[in-house]
Amino acid sequence: MVSARYLFDQLFREEWRLHARLFGGWRFAAFPAFLALLAAGTATFFAMAGSETETLLAGLHVVVALVGLQVGSIGLVGRDALGDLLGDVTLLVYSARTLPVSERRLLAVFVAKDVLYYALLFIAPLVVGITPLVVLGGLSVELLPRLLASAWLAFAFGVGVSLLFVGLATKSRLLAALAGLAVVAGVAVRPAAVVAVTPFGLYTDPSAVRLVGSLALPVVAATVGVSLFEFDRAGQTRTTRNQFHRLTALFGTRDEQGLLAKSLLDVARSSGSLWKVLLSQGLVFGVVAVLLGYLPDILVGVQPSPGLTLGSVLALGAFTTYNWLCQYDDTAFFGTYPIDLAAVFEAKLRAFLLLAIPAGGFYLALGGVVFGPSSILVGAAVYVPVSVYVFGVTAYVAGLRPTELLFDTPVFMLFSGAMMAVLLPLVVLAVAYPLAPGRISLGATLLAAAAGLFGLVGYRRAGPKWTERARTGDL
């Protein structure tokens, strides 16, 4: 029987090669340093803004636990989901049926590999990056090893919980939902008691009991999750009436090749249906709403315009809508039909506007209810053109493979830089808004309009650019 150590080594190497390929070869070696710098910049910014060190460390634990949740779920939800994220890949973890290794054993080694791999290459750099708090936030150097250990455990906690819920869901989605509700209820009713059993509780108040709990919880959760997981679930065959025909009839000459109808059906029929557009923007709204609520406490005296802030950040969040629209597309597919890629991008823009405007409009209206209607109009005036900017930049930079290409560090930096170039001035204007609402509204609207025009240029150039890349075999 093949040893667990051998499997571990092979899976570890596979993970490295996968990332190295995604990030562009040797560039991946620099990624931990990039993460450390990112964490250092964030910690420095908030520390200089007067944030509590304890709050920032709690935030670090939350972030690494969320990374753990993501890492724990992606390997298990299946190769289709992984394919959606990375393209056509087959990992060793899916090869149990052709090898004399049990699926459960292979999965257990896969999870152990993930925990060690991410702990070293992702979590450790984040902890290293937070060291400016030693100077700026009074963080004791002696606490750093404990912080590293608790961050690793928080990551393992996320992985374990994720495995537990995925395992539960394969048995019964209702059971998984009820377990999720129980956790949420526990956090709401007795937050301190829940935090005490997490690795952050171990960091803030170390004790032997909490150490045992923090070590045991991920192991128990992962073990239960893996043992519950059903590997051979029969998929349900889905049939449906011809909605494509109805949509093309509805759109008429605005969708002569059926590309708009296809894009909308791809989003509507894939996991999460059209709700995922609303939900992903809901997460953005939630984070911005919390920040708008607490920012005056963190940064004393700062009360940014809710409408302008929401409009700008929701527009950035519309990137996910572009991602949903392209998730199931492939340049090679369109290359077998008399379809110009420029027409594909045109259909994507229309579909994007059809989905992003109602979603953004809903949350801007909700923002008006929560924060008052005063600046919501300027938020709306900014949201649409900046969304077009996000669309145009993404289409030009990443084409029809936004997720995959954004793993490429230089491409990601180009994309991030383009986003920041518009978002940062808008955030500054949002902060300055109370000083001169009228003039700042006008300035923000003009800036957004200019960005929208720039986005249209990017969109117009995306078709020829990606056609050229495809035809030279450079994709």
Added chain:
Amino acid sequence: MRLPARFYTIQTVAPDVTEQVIRTDGLHKAYGGVTALDALDLSVPAGELYGFLGPNGAGKSTTIRILTGQLTPDSGSAEVAGINPVAEPVRARERVGILPENGSPPSFLTVREYFDFVAEARGLDSVDDRVARWADRLAFESKLDTLCTDLSQGERQKTLITQAFLHEPTVVFIDEPLTNLDPIIQERAKQFFQTYAEAGNTVFLSTHFIATAQEMCTTVGIVNRGQLLDELDPRTLDEETLLDRFFATVDADAAAVDSAAPADSAMLAGEE
């Protein structure tokens, strides 16, 4: 065994066998430092079922991608149905049908919706009758309203074959069309391809299956290292099988490369 006529009945076009429907001249394509096509010259008249045979990496898929306007060659020229696919790729794809190797129909359209999409993309009016004929021919009537993501590999292949012929093109490029099909459907598909070519259309078949090529094709081109090494009518072979001829041709090419390498080295040494 001849199958019922409904499985292969098609519209006949008057073939002009003197017309070269597919033509390449000195086609060259390299990916980085790897040469995929090396001065490839091809000429396929109308009404042929042309088998393009070669080992892995011989340049078969690259040739099809250039001929269908999906890829630009580094040099050389190409013409398909009177159109230059390099200069007018979209127009070339209007005229031809393409069955890509390892293709997949769109996951979240049903089979029927996918054919509607193909019809829209190609500017066709209703294709319901044609779809019904193909569903009967390849036996997938019960799957027409199933999402493509839930189809088996064989059902996906049937769907992809259908879309390539839906607009009844005069030139069709089919890459490994029989993959994942059961023997009955393979037989129906083979007879259809033959009848389609006999009706005056051109079917360009890329395959690794030598027996299939021998059985179906009117002409076979053997390609290796991006060059056309041999061309023959497999029906004229007597004792020798196409498999023998294929191995002999490819082995001779490999031997020629091997023997040229030391000579080149010696020449280089002499120059030094």
